[in-house]
Amino acid sequence: MLSEAAATSSTSTLSLEGLDDVEDFPWENEGESSMSWERYSHLYDLVQMGNKAFRENRLDEAINCYSRANNVKPGDPVILSNRCVAYIKFGEYLKNRPPSVSEYRPLSGLDPTTHAGLALKDAEKVMSMRTNSVTSYILKANALILLEKYDLARDVIYSGLQIDPLSNPLLNLERSTTSNINGRRNPGKPLRTDDFDCTLCLKLLYEPITTPCGHSFCRSCLFQSMDRSNRCPLCRTVLFISPRTCTISVTLNNIIQKNFPEEYAERKSEHESLTNPGVDLLPLFVMDVTLPCQKFQLNIFEPRYRLMVRRIMEGNRRMGMVIIDSATGSIADYACEVEITDCEPLPDGRFFLEVESRRRCHILRNWDQDGYRVAEVEWVQDIYPPEGTRERNDLQEMINRAAAYARQWMRRAQEVAHGDRIRLAELFKAEGMMPSTQDPERFSFWLTTLTNRRPSERLELLRIRDTQERLRRGLLYMKAEEQGCRLQ
Ligand SMILES: [Zn+2]
Numbered sequence: 456m457l458s459e460a461a462a463t464s465s466t467s468t469l470s471l472e473g474l475d476d477v478e479d480f481p482w483e484n485e486g487e488s489s490m491s492w493e494r495y496s497h498l499y500d501l502v503q504m505g506n507k508a509f510r511e512n513r514l515d516e517a518i519n520c521y522s523r524a525n526n527v528k529p530g531d532p533v534i535l536s537n538r539c540v541a542y543i544k545f546g547e548y549l550k551n552r553p554p555s556v557s558e559y560r561p562l563s564g565l566d567p568t569t570h571a572g573l574a575l576k577d578a579e580k581v582m583s584m585r586t587n588s589v590t591s592y593i594l595k596a597n598a599l600i601l602l603e604k605y606d607l608a609r610d611v612i613y614s615g616l617q618i619d620p621l622s623n624p625l626l627n628l629e630r631s632t633t634s635n636i637n638g639r640r641n642p643g644k645p646l647r648t649d650d651f652d653c654t655l656c657l658k659l660l661y662e663p664i665t666t667p668c669g670h671s672f673c674r675s676c677l678f679q680s681m682d683r684s685n686r687c688p689l690c691r692t693v694l695f696i697s698p699r700t701c702t703i704s705v706t707l708n709n710i711i712q713k714n715f716p717e718e719y720a721e722r723k724s725e726h727e728s729l730t731n732p733g734v735d736l737l738p739l740f741v742m743d744v745t746l747p748c749q750k751f752q753l754n755i756f757e758p759r760y761r762l763m764v765r766r767i768m769e770g771n772r773r774m775g776m777v778i779i780d781s782a783t784g785s786i787a788d789y790a791c792e793v794e795i796t797d798c799e800p801l802p803d804g805r806f807f808l809e810v811e812s813r814r815r816c817h818i819l820r821n822w823d824q825d826g827y828r829v830a831e832v833e834w835v836q837d838i839y840p841p842e843g844t845r846e847r848n849d850l851q852e853m854i855n856r857a858a859a860y861a862r863q864w865m866r867r868a869q870e871v872a873h874g875d876r877i878r879l880a881e882l883f884k885a886e887g888m889m890p891s892t893q894d895p896e897r898f899s900f901w902l903t904t905l906t907n908r909r910p911s912e913r914l915e916l917l918r919i920r921d922t923q924e925r926l927r928r929g930l931l932y933m934k935a936e937e938q939g940c941r942l943q
């Protein structure tokens with residue numbers, strides 16, 4: 456029934472490169488074969504019938520014969536290879552059938568993708584049996600092209616060309632897939648026009664949000680713009696949306712992701728590099744010197760820091776706290792990493808943060824990124840005397856004495872602060888943050904946070920890498936403050 460139509464359809468398209476004919480089944484002499492003569496003869500006839508049907512363009516009949524042959528002798532490379540060629544040719548015919556024919560003669564249940572899929576399975580089996588045959592690469596590449604998997608097809612073609620660099624069918628296939636990939640002439644795919652670009656960053660929309668006024672922007676671009684104004688950047692309509700309540704347009708996102716996968720992947724990694732800058736990169740909040748081992752609250756209202764906080768919250772929740780060094784007028788050489796432990800977005804776009812300072816770092820260089828600073832840092836630690844030495848024991852003893860002193864100091868400070876709720880809360884918080892004496896560096900930093908120090912003194916404490924020196928300073932500050940209290 457299909458033979459007529461198949462015969463009239465063009466079978467000389469480029470993607471059928473190298474698939475002009477099928478192989479004849481080898482005629483084995485009696486006794487050589489592992490199967491009985493009758494069975495072998497039956498098999499031989501089936502393949503010959505299939506080949507005849509194929510050569511006369513009765514492709515469905517050919518497939519049927521090869522499948523029956525495959526039942527008699529499963530896994531034979533000649534049978535599978537022939538069936539694969541028939542599948543591909545038939546799939547190609549179905550794909551290129553003019554609409555008038557398909558309306559006149561509907562073929563239920565037959566579609567090019569199914570045949571391409573079956574062809575691919577056969578091609579892979581043939582390939583595993585005939586590892587050094589270029590033909591199996593030609594089969595697989597043709598099946599992949601029929602499936603419109605041009606990138607995969609090209610990989611197969613290149614592998615095949617390693618076996619035979621002069622294979623004409625492979626070279627022709629290579630040319631046709633390359634033009635398909637470059638020209639994006641894949642039928643059914645929308646052209647990459649600027650319709651899919653964000654009007655704010657002029658790049659492919661990433662995580663698009665469509666506003667009630669019907670305009671689409673990248674989620675991050677829209678909220679960056681809304682940090683300054685609550686109007687649609689395109690038509691100026693007032694928008695009542697926030698990053699928390701707004702969802703990404705799933706359909707639009709899927710269309711973009713499916714049709715422009717490479718560009719989408721690029722946009723994704725771009726976005727991820729902003730939210731997770733890496734271990735040695737730290738976005739900076741330029742405000743004050745922070746010492747490790749502190750807990751405090753921040754109110755973020757500046758547009759550039761709102762953007763920074765949104766990105767940090769999508770990533771590792773960490774940023775650096777740093778001050779402008781009054782001695783140099785530029786960003787200080789040392790900063791402290793803080794972790795956002797609680798982030799409350801306020802309806803007007805501000806953020807209320809609770810943070811804990813973790814570890815200090817040395818700033819190697821810093822640069823502007825969308826209005827805020829990002830720094831390349833190296834993590835710095837105190838240098839301890841080696842374990843087991845007298846110096847190390849001295850340090851540990853000094854820590855233990857300092858810890859005992861700190862406990863008494865805090866008890867006395869609490870008595871003095873009696874009735875002063877704010878001061879008492881501060882002291883209780885500091886007491887709760889007291890680190891183990893087994894971590895000398897952390898402990899020494901904590902000790903220095905018990906008294907209020909000037910920014911320049913705190914910066915100096917960050918620079919010091921001698922734990923004993925920091926302990927000495929901390930104890931000195933505490934004694935001075937206690938004396939000040941008593942004098943009052
Ligand atoms: Zn954008």
Ligand SMILES: [Zn+2]
Pocket residue numbers: 666668669670687688689690691692
């Ligand atoms: Zn609009």
